[in-house]
Amino acid sequence: GAVVSQHPSWVICKSGTSVKIECRSLDFQATTMFWYRQFPKQSLMLMATSNEGSKATYEQGVEKDKFLINHASLTLSTLTVTSAHPEDSSFYICSARELGGAYTEAFFGQGTRLTVV
Amino acid sequence: EDQVTQSPEALRLQEGESSSLNCSYTVSGLRGLFWYRQDPGKGPEFLFTLYSAGEEKEKERLKATLTKKESFLHITAPKPEDSATYLCAVQGRGSTLGRLYFGRGTQLTVWP
Numbered sequence: 001g002a003v004v005s006q007h008p009s010w011v012i013c014k015s016g017t018s019v020k021i022e023c024r025s026l027d028f029q030a031t032t033m034f035w036y037r038q039f040p041k042q043s044l045m046l047m048a049t050s051n052e053g054s055k056a057t058y059e060q061g062v063e064k065d066k067f068l069i070n071h072a073s074l075t076l077s078t079l080t081v082t083s084a085h086p087e088d089s090s091f092y093i094c095s096a097r098e099l100g101g102a103y104t105e106a107f108f109g110q111g112t113r114l115t116v117v
Numbered sequence: 118e119d120q121v122t123q124s125p126e127a128l129r130l131q132e133g134e135s136s137s138l139n140c141s142y143t144v145s146g147l148r149g150l151f152w153y154r155q156d157p158g159k160g161p162e163f164l165f166t167l168y169s170a171g172e173e174k175e176k177e178r179l180k181a182t183l184t185k186k187e188s189f190l191h192i193t194a195p196k197p198e199d200s201a202t203y204l205c206a207v208q209g210r211g212s213t214l215g216r217l218y219f220g221r222g223t224q225l226t227v228w229p
Contacts, residue, residue, distance in 0.1 A: 006160065032214045043204065043221040044161075049214050057213070093160045097215045105151055106206075106217055108160035 002028045004096050006109025013084055013116055021079045021112045023094030029074040030096035034106070035067070038091045050077055084116045119144040119209040123220035130195055130227050138190040138203055138223045146210025150188050151217060152181050153204040161204055164190075195227045 003026040013019050023033060032051055036044040048064075050056040050071035058064045066088075068080040077096075081088055093111040120143045130136055142150065149168055153161035165174045167183040174181050178199065180191040190203055202224045206217040 004160075034216070041224075044219050046216070049216055051214060091158075095160075095217075099215050104149060105163050105166050106215070107163060108153075111158065111160045113158070 002026070002096075002098075002107045004030075004094065004107045004109045006094050006112055008112060009110060010113040011115070013114070015085055015116055016083055018080055018082045019084055019114060021081075021092055021094070021114075023077045023079070023096065023109050025075045025096045025098075025107070028096075028098045030077070031074065031099045032097045033071055033077040034095040034097075035069060035077075035079050036093045036095065038093060038111075044093065047079075081114065084114070086116045089114055089116045119207055119212070119218040121205055121207055121218050121220035123203075123205050123223050125223060126221065127224045128226070130192075130225070132196055132227055132229050133194050135191070135193045135195070137192070138225070140188040140190070140205030140220055141186060142188070142205075142207045144207045144209035144218075148208040148210055148212065150183055151206045151208075152188070152190055153206065155202045155204055155222070164203075192225070195225075197227045197229055200225055200227045 005024045007022045035047045047062045048056045048058045052071050052074050056069035071077040094109045095106045097106045122141045124139045152164040155161040165181040170185045172183050178193050182189045202222040204222045206219045
């Protein structure tokens, strides 16, 4: 299967600072990327969907000014958590799909454990 | 809206004890049903895609089947390394940009 690389795997930041998480598709073109948040022992909660070169579509209740998503190329999307607070601590996972391409399924990154202190 | 319900929430099996996980779905025009495995602290790992009722796919000790209303993930003679959370997801005809709708998962524990 295809590979999606997410970086960093974990990050600790101080309250009020911003953190950027990168998601790269290594061997296919990610026409669509998804960003999820996962709480302990719960399923994936979709935060936003992004198309390359377009603005992201955010799910209801997700603050677009707090969670900035950029999908500037067909292989890279970033999620920036701005002015992070302890309640933003969570496990963030990206997913990528190549609609109309060789792969029909979505592939996931390894996830990023964010801890805000 | 597309919906997915997985059962049971948790399942404990002894090594070698075969069983099945269930994924019931409601979708307008199924474009695909997907099974993933997720280990603690990791992103989901793709297992299978099923497209139409009657389709089956196998990989080692796992076999996925699909009907018009549900999918089963059969685990034959499981081993401790099969312990993980298994997630089911669907994509419907009306899915925006290929969005998947996920169930809450089944946490499988296989003990020696």
